[in-house]
Amino acid sequence: MSDLTILNKSIDRGPVFNSEAFKGHEQLVFCQDEETGLKAIIGIHSTTLGPALGGTRMWNYENEADAIRDALRLSRGMTYKASISGLDLGGGKAVIIGDSRKDKTDALMRKFGEYVNSLSGRYITAEDVGINTHDMEMVKLETNHVTGIPEHMGGSGDPSPVTAYGVFMGMKASAQQKWGSYSLAGKKVLVQGIGHVGETLVKYLTDEGAIVTINDIHEDRIVEISAKYNTQVYRGNNLFEVEMDIYAPCALGATVNSKTIEMMKCDIIAGAANNQLEDEVVHGQMVKDKGILYAPDFLINAGGLINVYREIAGYDQAEAMRRTENIYDTTLRIFKLSQERNISTHEAALKIAEERVAQKKAELANA
Numbered sequence: 001m002s003d004l005t006i007l008n009k010s011i012d013r014g015p016v017f018n019s020e021a022f023k024g025h026e027q028l029v030f031c032q033d034e035e036t037g038l039k040a041i042i043g044i045h046s047t048t049l050g051p052a053l054g055g056t057r058m059w060n061y062e063n064e065a066d067a068i069r070d071a072l073r074l075s076r077g078m079t080y081k082a083s084i085s086g087l088d089l090g091g092g093k094a095v096i097i098g099d100s101r102k103d104k105t106d107a108l109m110r111k112f113g114e115y116v117n118s119l120s121g122r123y124i125t126a127e128d129v130g131i132n133t134h135d136m137e138m139v140k141l142e143t144n145h146v147t148g149i150p151e152h153m154g155g156s157g158d159p160s161p162v163t164a165y166g167v168f169m170g171m172k173a174s175a176q177q178k179w180g181s182y183s184l185a186g187k188k189v190l191v192q193g194i195g196h197v198g199e200t201l202v203k204y205l206t207d208e209g210a211i212v213t214i215n216d217i218h219e220d221r222i223v224e225i226s227a228k229y230n231t232q233v234y235r236g237n238n239l240f241e242v243e244m245d246i247y248a249p250c251a252l253g254a255t256v257n258s259k260t261i262e263m264m265k266c267d268i269i270a271g272a273a274n275n276q277l278e279d280e281v282v283h284g285q286m287v288k289d290k291g292i293l294y295a296p297d298f299l300i301n302a303g304g305l306i307n308v309y310r311e312i313a314g315y316d317q318a319e320a321m322r323r324t325e326n327i328y329d330t331t332l333r334i335f336k337l338s339q340e341r342n343i344s345t346h347e348a349a350l351k352i353a354e355e356r357v358a359q360k361k362a363e364l365a366n367a
Helices: 004-014 064-084 106-118 133-140 160-179 197-206 217-231 257-262 282-289 302-311 315-326 327-341 345-366
Strands: 028-035 038-046 056-058 091-099 186-190 210-213 248-249
Touching: 004 282, 028 056, 028 064, 028 106, 038 064, 038 106, 038 248, 056 064, 064 091, 064 133, 064 302, 064 345, 091 106, 091 345, 160 197, 160 248, 160 302, 160 327, 186 197, 197 210, 197 217, 282 345, 302 315, 315 327
Parallel strands: 056 091, 186 210, 186 248
Antiparallel strands: 028 038, 038 091
16 A cells, blocks of 8 residues: 555544654644634655755635645655656645635735745745745744745746746656657647646647646636637536546646546646646556556746755756756656656656655765
């Protein structure tokens, strides 16, 4: 049984410390403020390679167990995302429980900033789902341990365009591997989730001549984006009845699972969502066995992390884009390793990421 399967099943069974869900994590921080309504969880998976940098997600979770699960899964993924991208960063993530369209206030974000500051740099935050650059401005008023702040404040701005560029590079590498050409012209792509990242990805795809279908839970976004980029729209209940060459999940995770894989007719899965495989071992192997090429999410969606890291490392926007473009070559490298060892592409990516963390741990132990 994989770590993520255990994680999914064990959160609500007992204390965090005694659960396999927490295994490998360094810290889990619960944050509450009655005055602002803040309920947040900060997960720090690893600080071996450096401070744990990862965005903050605001989502209206059904229950607190789901929020804990998300914080743990996402923070773990950030460790591997930073590692495989060659960044001197650890893995962390935060979730705020609530509807970002109704419950988010400047006061709430400032209070969250106070909690981030209390960790003294072990965790550095940034944007994620439901959070924007203005929110990071509010956090910045309370702590310097924040990235993705507006450019006029000396930051790198919204990281989502760079995230989308990395996904686009990973998608092109997948096309090269699967069809012998990196061109996406004429390819049918379904983009599920058209937030900031999804919209920019749609622009890259339509500019290249791909035939794009979009899907989102917010009708206003569907109307806006379909008109702006002349895309097709899917509003039904079964995404996988849509004719597609590439499935690009850009919303929440776990959409690649036993039920959906059975229905999939696509050749490639390449999207921006984190934790796309519900069970990374089982479903990574299932897509491989079905002949679907999966571009590991924590590899191809690393552009945003690369972008905000420049605020710490001191390189410029051009260098951030160059490093993000390297996702193309790294993706092909992962595909090659997968073939050579006859393992899933997810397992191949995970091996490379884990090797770098293990090497660093050995160096620190021998120092």
